[in-house]
Amino acid sequence: MTGFLGVLRRDLRLALAGGGDILTLVLFFVIVGAIVPFAVGPDRELLARIAPGVIWIAAFLAMLLGLDKLFRPDRDEGTLALYRLADLSLPGMVAAKVIAHWLTAALPLIVASPFLALILAMDMDTYWRTLASLLLGTPALAAFGTFGAAVTVAIRRGGLLAPILIAPLSVPVLIFGVGAISPLGGPDQASAAMLFLAALSLMALALSPFAAGLAIDWGEE
Amino acid sequence: MTRGQAQLRLSLEAQGLACGYGETALATDLSFTVPSGSGLLLRGPNGAGKSTLLLTLAGLLQPLAGQIALVGHDPDDGPAIHHCGHRNAVRARLTVRQTLDFWADINGRNGIDAAAALDRVGLARIAGLDAGYLSAGQQRRLVLARLLVSRRPVWLLDEPSAALDADGQALLEALLDAHLDAGGIAIIATHDAIAVERLRTLTLGVAA
Amino acid sequence: MSIDDTPKMSWWNRLAHPGQFVNWTRPLIWPLVAVTAALFALGLWFAFFNSPADYQMGDTVRIMYVHVPTAWLSQFVYGAMAVSAIGTLVWRHPMADVSMKAAAPLGAVFTAMALFTGSMWGRPTWGTFWEWDGRMTSTLILLFIYLGIVALWRAFDDQLRAARVVAIFTLVGAINVPIIKFSVDWWSTLHQPASVFRPDGPTMPGSILTPLFVMFFAFTFLFITLQLVAMHTEVRRRRVMTLERKAARGAGA
Numbered sequence: 001m002t003g004f005l006g007v008l009r010r011d012l013r014l015a016l017a018g019g020g021d022i023l024t025l026v027l028f029f030v031i032v033g034a035i036v037p038f039a040v041g042p043d044r045e046l047l048a049r050i051a052p053g054v055i056w057i058a059a060f061l062a063m064l065l066g067l068d069k070l071f072r073p074d075r076d077e078g079t080l081a082l083y084r085l086a087d088l089s090l091p092g093m094v095a096a097k098v099i100a101h102w103l104t105a106a107l108p109l110i111v112a113s114p115f116l117a118l119i120l121a122m123d124m125d126t127y128w129r130t131l132a133s134l135l136l137g138t139p140a141l142a143a144f145g146t147f148g149a150a151v152t153v154a155i156r157r158g159g160l161l162a163p164i165l166i167a168p169l170s171v172p173v174l175i176f177g178v179g180a181i182s183p184l185g186g187p188d189q190a191s192a193a194m195l196f197l198a199a200l201s202l203m204a205l206a207l208s209p210f211a212a213g214l215a216i217d218w219g220e221e
Numbered sequence: 222m223t224r225g226q227a228q229l230r231l232s233l234e235a236q237g238l239a240c241g242y243g244e245t246a247l248a249t250d251l252s253f254t255v256p257s258g259s260g261l262l263l264r265g266p267n268g269a270g271k272s273t274l275l276l277t278l279a280g281l282l283q284p285l286a287g288q289i290a291l292v293g294h295d296p297d298d299g300p301a302i303h304h305c306g307h308r309n310a311v312r313a314r315l316t317v318r319q320t321l322d323f324w325a326d327i328n329g330r331n332g333i334d335a336a337a338a339l340d341r342v343g344l345a346r347i348a349g350l351d352a353g354y355l356s357a358g359q360q361r362r363l364v365l366a367r368l369l370v371s372r373r374p375v376w377l378l379d380e381p382s383a384a385l386d387a388d389g390q391a392l393l394e395a396l397l398d399a400h401l402d403a404g405g406i407a408i409i410a411t412h413d414a415i416a417v418e419r420l421r422t423l424t425l426g427v428a429a
Numbered sequence: 430m431s432i433d434d435t436p437k438m439s440w441w442n443r444l445a446h447p448g449q450f451v452n453w454t455r456p457l458i459w460p461l462v463a464v465t466a467a468l469f470a471l472g473l474w475f476a477f478f479n480s481p482a483d484y485q486m487g488d489t490v491r492i493m494y495v496h497v498p499t500a501w502l503s504q505f506v507y508g509a510m511a512v513s514a515i516g517t518l519v520w521r522h523p524m525a526d527v528s529m530k531a532a533a534p535l536g537a538v539f540t541a542m543a544l545f546t547g548s549m550w551g552r553p554t555w556g557t558f559w560e561w562d563g564r565m566t567s568t569l570i571l572l573f574i575y576l577g578i579v580a581l582w583r584a585f586d587d588q589l590r591a592a593r594v595v596a597i598f599t600l601v602g603a604i605n606v607p608i609i610k611f612s613v614d615w616w617s618t619l620h621q622p623a624s625v626f627r628p629d630g631p632t633m634p635g636s637i638l639t640p641l642f643v644m645f646f647a648f649t650f651l652f653i654t655l656q657l658v659a660m661h662t663e664v665r666r667r668r669v670m671t672l673e674r675k676a677a678r679g680a681g682a
Contacts (some may be wrong), residue, residue, distance in 0.1 A: 009322045077310055081304065123434070154594065171612065172609055175613065176612060176615075214597050218597070
């Protein structure tokens with residue numbers, strides 16, 4: 001447990017000490033969202049209709065952006081080799097990384113999301129549901145992303161590969177994430193989507209540490 | 222902790238070991254036994270496979286052939302091996318103390334206290350400094366402190382004296398001496414002279 | 430380790446030796462080519478001359494004889510890859526690595542063919558090349574996964590490490606594919622509740638079923654043949670790489 005907390009504390013400390021990283025990510029998220037009206041026109045009705053999808057896409061892209069920082073610096077400086085000989089198991093280490101990734105790459109976006117909701121003409125009710133779906137769905141994105149980063153860490157120029165591998169796997173998160181907000185299927189379908197989203201997150205959180213731990217151990221051998 | 226007694230009966234044994242990357246063997250047919258309280262100096266020209274052998278002994282690389290056994294080690298005691306490679310695992314933006322605490326967290330705190338370890342390697346005065354500002358020799362000293370905060374019977378050191386000054390060299394020798402006294406095992410790849418008794422020398426040639 | 434070191438050589442271990450594998454399976458290739466060619470000849474004859482045109486779709490219904498088998502293969506190849514991945518992870522079987530690597534591009538090509546024929550069929554039937562129908566969409570995502578796996582293979586220098594990492598990714602993908610399929614179906618019914626055309630309707634006369642069946646086997650045999658040839662090529666490629674590396678080292682020393 002001390003090892004788990006040690007990894008978590010270190011990653012949070014590094015993210016906060018280099019505060020620029022979190023700020024860059026939030027800026028990217030906000031700018032992607034804010035650029036949409038320039039492409040589709042400032043029609044408030046249209047914007048309100050696509051706003052949940054836009055926010056999800058922006059969060060999805062922003063979270064993929066930070067993946068390369070998850071394991072690569074650790075590998076380059078030698079910390080990854082330490083992890084493989086540590087008292088703390090590799091899945092335990094990955095679990096700490098997933099939580100740190102969510103706290104530094106997803107939570108700041110969720111905090112910044114009201115601004116996008118405002119400029120995309122979202123109504124209050126839709127925003128609350130967007131918030132709930134982001135809170136339930138982003139853990140799955142963090143877990144998938146960590147797995148993708150672990151699979152590509154042994155590759156010298158693997159930077160863009162992780163997003164390409166992970167994006168198709170993350171389609172269900174996007175579908176249920178937006179499905180939980182949109183009123184298309186009625187309230188029944190929306191709450192079903194919310195449950196699916198929670199199930200996806202739980203499954204991804206439970207499995208990804210083991211899969212990512214194996215990938216790191218065998219990829220580095 | 223029973224580890225102190227347990228490591229008295231420990232020995233690191235390699236049988237017909239071949240190591241290398243992929244299918245390319247760098248060193249082949251190595252057999253040696255290192256009983257507790259003694260060590261091995263790996264020598265040989267660049268590219269002879271010294272670092273690769275250390276990585277293989279640490280379990281970070283799969284051996285291409287042969288067996289490695291740490292006889293007398295109970296796996297329940299946790300990992301028995303410290304490996305210090307070329308890279309120091311030191312990250313800028315964390316202080317010296319935070320770096321050492323992190324290592325103690327993930328490796329287990331069964332050695333000496335972090336403050337005492339920093340004092341021992343001569344970094345106590347700059348414990349609050351960003352570790353990224355350390356010189357290469359100071360980073361090496363910090364790595365030596367990692368060996369002290371978590372006690373493990375086997376030390377695998379890759380060029381430990383590379384950036385160290387005369388003072389640091391003496392510190393390294395003193396630490397090694399104490400480690401072997403306590404019944405530990407050390408395998409060191411180096412080009413420098415290391416004045417510690419109980420070290421045999423194994424010379425790796427360039428593999429044919 | 431403990432399994433591989435047993436002195437007696439079972440067929441399994443002998444198969445694990447790439448050279449042995451090539452020697453054992455080489456006699457299979459020409460018969461497989463012959464069977465595949467015969468099945469294609471028969472199937473295409475049925476498809477073009479001995480099956481009725483659909484009263485609604487006309488002759489375009491014949492696209493189905495390519496579309497349905499490739500769509501089946503797009504999933505079957507992934508299954509073969511997942512089984513090979515288990516072989517790599519559990520038994521560290523060298524031929525499982527080779528089989529995984531050979532299957533990935535084949536799967537991508539069959540999936541792309543299924544999509545292409547699907548959209549050729551969709552043009553006269555739906556009036557558009559692309560419809561965000563559940564089936565087409567999940568096949569498209571499957572294609573992305575195949576291409577990702579091919580890219581992952583190519584990104585590694587060391588093929589032994591690559592095999593294990595790709596195997597883990599393939600298995601995670603295998604867990605995910607049903608979830609993707611389910612979510613995409615849910616999504617497409619949400620957005621277009623009107624029922625779309627389904628090629629596997631229960632009322633299919635025998636005159637269509639027979640050529641479909643033959644083509645189905647023809648394509649499956651095509652995959653098996655190509656897979657075996659690709660595996661042989663891969664074994665040979667690895668042998669050349671080893672020799673080159675040895676030569677380079679010999680020159681250096």
